[in-house]
Amino acid sequence: MKKITYPKQVLDKMQDIVDNCMGDAPPYCQATCPMHTDVKGYVNLIGEGKHKEAINLIREKLFLPATLGRICAHPCEEKCKREEAFRQPMAIAALKRFAADNYDDKKDWNLTIEVEKPQKIAVIGAGPAGAQAALDLRRKGYKVTVFERLQVVGGMMRVGIPEYRLPRHIIDHEYSLLKDIGVEFKMGVEIGKDISFESLKNDFDAVIIAVGAHKGVVIPIPGHDLNGVLNAVDFLREVSLTRKYDIGKKIAVIGGGNVAIDVARSARRVGAEEVHLVCLESRPEMPAHDWEIEEAEEEGIILHDGFGPVKIVGNNGKVSGFEIKKCVSVFDEDGKFNPKYDENVKKILDVDNVVFAVGQAVDNSFDQEGDLETIRGGKFKVDPITLQTKIENVFVAGDASGRSVIAIEAMAEGRKAAISVDRFFNNQDMLEDREYEGAYETWLETDLKEDDIDIPRIKTTQRDPKERVKSFEEVDLGFTEEQAINEASRCLKCECKLCMKECEMLGDYCECPKDLFENILKTGEVDPIIPYSCNMCSQCTIACPKDFEIKDRFMDIRKLMIKANDGKSPIKGHGAIEVHQALGFSKLFNTARPAKK
Known part of the structure; x- marks a missing residue:
């Protein structure tokens, strides 16, 4: 069969599906999470009793699941569909903590790194932004050294959040991943006092400032x-x-x-x-x-x-x-x-x-020469997309940039800075394809179903107020397994794959129609079995919120394939189709009856 030439009208209709299909749209919770944790995925695994699988999925994005399960401000819950409809969002953070506290095994932690690279990176500050940047860059194979003024890791999570909310052994346990993977820590070292910022810039190939707001x-x-x-x-x-x-x-x-x-x-x-x-x-x-x-x-x-x-x-x-x-x-x-x-x-x-x-405010006194531009509150002026300062090998993340407020946002900034440093070393475009870093608005649009009811949010157990004020023991005791499973079962599983549920054929060949037609537009090719598997029932269109006429697109492809194959079916052994094409829609094989009034 000759290569198909797609007319512009056909291409435009496929492009409309690619541009507007919501099948690949992330749930509201995942898009709102600055680190893009697969919330729907791990919550539903907990609901199914697959707790080990849940924590492994969480750790694909977060190295601090037990910490964040306790102190994250969980913006994801604010965008939860149950919050919008019933003012009772999923207890996402508490479910993360349940999985981490009970099923996180250090033996399962990912310690792999890419091939060792020659560049050395200094990170100033061992808070969530600095730690995330250090981890991501070490995974890339770079040599990373973290300089911390305090004798303990965690930054403001450690010295700004009280112990009754976040026990210190939790921080130390989860931070141990960085040491295990080869990040070097120099504790009790104050930049500008013990080591000059100037020498740091000269001795390292890149510097990430993540000092936090300790003033x-x-x-x-x-x-x-x-x-x-x-x-x-x-x-x-x-x-x-x-x-x-x-x-x-x-x-x-x-x-x-x-x-x-x-x-x-x-x-x-x-x-x-x-x-x-x-x-x-x-x-x-x-x-x-x-x-x-x-x-x-x-x-x-x-x-x-x-x-x-x-x-x-x-x-x-x-x-x-x-x-x-x-x-x-x-x-x-x-x-x-x-x-x-x-x-x-x-x-x-x-x-x-x-x-x-x-x-x-940020203590920026370590920059004794005043080489970096600052803004209100002692924060550093940076490019909002790359976090790069006016000094090309110096980047800023977390509180020091003035662009994050909570721990999960600081971690996202650490990741953004790490991406920029990696691109900087490899002479790659620093601005390309960065619109989905951090929290963003999903293009998903879903409505509640008739059988979606208001199920009360399950609360975690807490110690008695009269007793808890006597010590710094943890106040919140978290979920039991029964509570976690029941809470996880409240998830509405927000997604738009209604067409996939109606059509077994689509499920055999793609994750969603967007994937299928995007590939056709990119390559100009498609296996003939795909358009010929469609039985033209229109159930996908009936289910689709956008009313995409997917069967019509498959019919367009069929016609073009026949034309490119000299009027014959493109599928080997499919000779019967030629008779069908000749007679299938003729008056001889069809009858018409007027609609009943």
């Missing part, structure tokens, strides 16, 4: 310089490293985010008997997660939502009180931060300490 912020209100005024970053670091802090019996925390909640709950555990949380936002508008606020209140934290600071009151140079006033609005008509207050509604809190949890 606390204090608002310069009256009294901010009194003894007893603290910032959240320093407080949480000291508590994380020692489980102790010399703090008063009554304290106030300023801030409405998760860090403020962590400070308040940690303060209870190091001896504070009365903890006030003061934030500008009303409770529904607080940036902290709802469950974090609820757990704090269960532990006796006193919430003053809708209040802002006036001044810190002092006595003999020491904090003795905190005056606050009612906040009536946080943002102005243009959406800018511009709080307005009711000056007639004020109160003074009797406290010994005031802790500011109102933001963090």
Whole structure:
């Protein structure tokens, strides 16, 4: 048979399927996950009792499954179809933790690397961004050294997230993968002090800056310089490293985010008997997660939502009180931060300490020569796609770039930086095909089925509030196997392969119609058995949300094949088709009956 020449009209109709078919569209959860974890895949494996397969699937994307199962802000859950329909999203993070805690076996960890390469890479910071970059580049065969100012790994996950949320042995266990695969760690080494940034740039072929936001912020209100005024970053670091802090019996925390909640709950555990949380936002508008606020209140934290600071009151140079006033609005008509207050509604809190949890900044002082451009908060100016600085072999990831807020986003930035470094070494285009790195909007469109009902989300077990404030033991105890299987069974398995469910023939030859027609457009070829296997029933079209006339496309191909084969069937031994083609649609073999009125 001669090579088929496809008319433009036929090609355009195939291209329409390729451009708009949703068969390859990732579920909402997977597209929203900055690391593109196959959420639907591992959740349904758990639902089937295949827990070992589930953790192996998770580890294809994440080297910190137990860590993230505890502390991830899980943006995937916000895009879950059950959240949209019933306000009860899948407990995705808790399911990840279940698989990791119970079925993760270090013997199964992937320690393979590509052929060793000569280039050396320095990573500044052992937080999630730096660790992910180091892991990905080591897998590529590069020599990677991580420099960390602290004596422990984990970055802000380690010294910013309290131990009652993330036990430290979990971090150490999961980070051991990096050492096992050959990443070198130099702990207790401060760049700019122990080693100059200049020498680092000269001694290594590339540098990735992933220093995190380890610098606390204090608002310069009256009294901010009194003894007893603290910032959240320093407080949480000291508590994380020692489980102790010399703090008063009554304290106030300023801030409405998760860090403020962590400070308040940690303060209870190091001896504070009365903890006030003061934030500008009303409770529904607080940036902290709802469950974090609820757990704090269960532990006796006193919430003053809708209040802002006036001044810190002092006595003999020491904090003795905190005056606050009612906040009536946080943002102005243009959406800018511009709080307005009711000056007639004020109160003074009797406290010994005031802790500011109102933001963090990056300590960029290691760049003593000022070679790199910086932006607000001490962060570094980078190309938003490549994370490259104006120095071609220096890249930035995580908090230091100002482009990530949560751990999973920092990891995605670490991966992005690693991709850029690899391309840099190989003289490849740094910008090509990078639109799907990090979270993105899926092109999937699905609706609930008639039999989809609101099934309540299963909650994990937690320790009693009265007992948990006495120590830093883990608060959340996770799922039992029965709970995990039941929760996993709530998944709606969001996808669009309705045509594949209606047509066995399509399932034999492709993952979805897009794959099939994309290959035809790319190669100009298709096995004749494929278009001739279609029985022209239109069930695929009836099921398709886009109403693609797939049978018509197969008929187009059949006609072109016959034309290219001098009017004969392209399938060997298919002579009967010639009779069918001649007579099958003639009046002799067909009858027509008028439709009933």
